[in-house]
Amino acid sequence: MxxxxxxxxxxxxxxxxxxxxxxxxxxxxxTSQVITPAAPVSHVLEAAHVDPEKLLNRITWGANSTSSQQLQILGMDRYLDQQLRGQTTPLPAAIQAQIDSMTIAQRPLDKLMIDMETRRITAEQQKGVDDTLRKEYQQELTRLAREAATRSLLRAVYSPNQLQEQMTWFWMNHFNIHNAKHNVRAMLGDFEERAIRPNALGNFRDLLRATVFHPAMLRYLDNEHNAANRINENYARELMELHTMGVGSGYTQGDVQELARVLTGVGVNQNTDSPRVKAELQRLYVRQGIFEFNPNRHDFGDKIILGKNIRGRGLAEVDEIINALSRQPATAQFISRKLATYFVSDTPSDALVNHMAQRFLQSDGNIPAVLRSMFESPEFIASLGSKxxxxxxxxxxxxxxxxxxxxxxxxxxxxxxxxxxxxxxxxxxxxxxxxxxxxxxxxxxxxxxxxxxxxxxxxxxxxxxxxxxxxxxxxxxxxxxxxxxxxxxxxxxxxxxxxxxxxxxxxxxxxxxxxxxxxxxxxx
Known part of the structure; x- marks a missing residue:
């Protein structure tokens, strides 16, 4: 050749x-139904005479004739407005049928994980005698992870809600979970479906909270082992360094240690039974599926994080610190820069990042508002076709x-x-x-x-x-x-x-x- x-x-x-x-x-x-959205905020893209295919290649997973026809019907600014709204448009029936047939679509996470734990224990009991059950257990974990990846790809290729699909992948990468840790392979599908996807074009605080409370994240970053007098700082450190404020943003090792204390008792329970909780703490015990807050393991002392006093009172401390972290100017800067790096340039200008961060704070973390401020910027328009x-x-x-x-x-x-x-x-x-x-x-x-x-x-x-x-x-x-x-x-x-x-x-x-x-x- x-x-x-x-x-x-x-x-x-x-x-x-x-x-x-x-x-x-x-x-x-x-073909897919085109839903005409409300009037767009502006006509920035059309006024700039943006190349339609270049725009589609940036805000979708890739331009094709179908998406081009949708854009022509709506116009560029209305198309962007529709994509930012993430309107629910059905997948082609044949694709939806493939997704509906998957185990991860049919079985709730708690039932799936309790069953997998039973299989793991049974396989462990046969260790050294018969390794068949252990191999089957590992193969099932891999199959479930493959289902999750397949579902994501099918949606990325066929969903009319292309920006939502891109943002779902972006946040899955931002809140990264490695599939080789323990049994998180079986949780990845639910993590995307319940924590990431519903919030991908929502509010950053809600998105952050959904990840904090998901068993996959708690297991991956070892917070299920974090307890009073046995502090594990892994999750607290990544929560500040990678998920919110970013490294070098002003928090200290002391802030990480105090945040780890807030997160004590927040973990995972794959057993069918709940633990015995002290009588005076029973009202504070929380279990939702396999997520568990066990007050027996919580440090109820007061904490000081980023100069803010957190009164020790249980799971409510976690919500308080989520609110505080999501509203930090450093978080607005870190998230805005990461979005701009993904959508605009490997080296976005400080001016663009500051503009986006300001919108992040003004809108209290409204993701579509931040994205719109980026998409309508001259820097984004000038970058089309170069990323x-x-x-x-x-x-x-x-x-x-x-x-x-x-x-x-x-x-x-x-x-x-x-x-x-x-x-x-x-x-x-x-x-x-x-x-x-x-x-x-x-x-x-x-x-x-x-x-x-x-x-x-x-x-x-x-x-x-x-x-x-x-x-x-x-x-x-x-x-x-x-x-x-x-x-x-x-x-x-x-x-x-x-x-x-x-x-x-x-x-x-x-x-x-x-x-x-x-x-x-x-x-x-």
Whole structure:
């Protein structure tokens, strides 16, 4: 294939990708209801003559013909307004059916986790005699985590509420939980569904509270082991350093220690029975599913955090400190900078971050208000088309464009591609989440794998349309790229070198691969 690779494309693309291509041999539209929202606040985007595809590539997981039609009907500012509202628009029926069939959609977290704990104990009792049950237990944990990742991908590809899907992933990464810790693999689906998704376009304080009270977070950062006279500071430290104020924002080690005292007794209970609580503390005991506040383990002394006195009285202390942390100017700065890094630039200006932080404080942490202040800024508009795609964006945007209007039945190939590119869902070992800067993802090795993915999608990956362990006699749908008027028109805006390379493709499959491998497709 190297002999067929256009010289212009060789110069346009990384050398490592050319080597990969050299080693390879050639081998009904979705519609969704458009709900007209209330009048938008302004006409900033239309007045700035923003390129529609560039806007879509930034506020959705990737532009395609379906989203382009929606934008044309509404106009750019109304489309943005609708996306910020996160209006409930149903998924295609076939996609929703796949999600509804999942275990994580059918079983409440408490029942699922109590059953898993029973299985773990039974397997432990057979340790050294029969390892079968332990292997089955671990396989089930992995299967449940895979269900959660699959559900996220299906929504990212097909949901009309694209900004909500991006923000759900953003917050999942911000409040990162590594999937290898204990049995949190079985909790990830509920963490996204109950803690993150409902608050992704809501209020930051509500979002923060939902994560603080979720068993997955409490287990991941060891707060279930945090008790009076046996303080564990892990969660308290990350709550201030990574989730709210940010490192170097003025809090002290003493503040972390005091916050850990506030969080004593907040934990997880996977047993069917509740613990014995002292009679005088029974009114303070709280259990919701497998979340538990055990006052027997709580430090009831008064605390001082960030100069604020917290009167010792139980779980109410946690809500008080959540309110305080979510309203800190440092939190407004930290969250605003992280959003701007994700949506605008690896190095957003202080002016933009300050503007967003001011809106954060004025709106008491209203996430859509902060996002709107960013989306309507000149810096955001000027940045369109230049932000480098992380692996998740690259794979999802490619599939959204290539298979627009086609229902995939197996997301396993997508998960495999994302894993190969180094961004496995909840695979980041440290609680800081994956980096959103170009330097983290633009290595020669990364680009080599991206060209493998481009070729796999461009050739028409049959695995996307084949249910695992079942044979399929039907020919899988082919990507809607080389024969798409929408895509061909979009390609006219690519560089002269890329356009020349596309004209030299010897087949539709090769054209598809060249298009998905183009430098323009690496950015959003």
């Amino acid at each position: 190297i002999s067929k690779l256009p010289q212009t494309l060789r110069w346009t693309l990384p050398f490592s990708a050319v080597l990969v291509l050299a080693s390879c041999s050639n081998p009904p539209r979705q 480098f795609k992380d692996p998740m964006h690259y794979v999802i945007s490619s599939v959204r464009l290539a298979y627009d209007g086609t229902t995939i039945v197996n997301a396993a190939p997508m998960l495999n591609w994302i894993n190969m590119l180094g961004e496995q869902p909840n695979g980041r070992q440290t609680p800081d989440g994956y980096s959103m800067t170009e330097s983290a993802w633009a290595s020669p090795g990364q680009m080599t794998v991206r060209f493998d993915v481009a070729k796999a999608i461009g050739n028409g990956n049959p695995g996307l349309f084949k249910i695992e362990n079942q044979t399929s006699q039907e020919r899988p749908p082919q990507p809607a790229l080389a024969n798409s008027a929408y895509v061909k028109n979009w390609a006219k805006n690519f560089s002269q070198g890329t356009q020349q390379a596309l004209t030299q493709a010897s087949s539709a499959q090769e054209w598809n691969a060249f298009f998905l491998a183009a430098p323009e497709m690496m950015r959003r």
